[in-house]
Amino acid sequence: MQESDGKYIFGVVKVGDKGQVVIPKDARKLYDIKPGDALIVLGDQKGMAMLKTEIFQNAIDQAMEGLPK
Numbered sequence: 001m002q003e004s005d006g007k008y009i010f011g012v013v014k015v016g017d018k019g020q021v022v023i024p025k026d027a028r029k030l031y032d033i034k035p036g037d038a039l040i041v042l043g044d045q046k047g048m049a050m051l052k053t054e055i056f057q058n059a060i061d062q063a064m065e066g067l068p069k
Helices: 026-030 053-064
Strands: 002-004 007-009 040-043 048-052
Touching: 007 026, 040 053, 048 053
Parallel strands: none
Antiparallel strands: 002 007, 040 048
């Protein structure tokens, strides 16, 4: 794992026949990803990212604060 200003390179992973990838051990440890955790996959034209669903939900909750119900 290489780090520069809080940005990481964990290495290269390959996509298996079923579209599965293995998240590198260092990344799982750093982001506290455990078996059974749910991840959301986000993307744009440049690439994609994965977040634990609770992190995404927290961001949504903060964005919704103060909006009329």
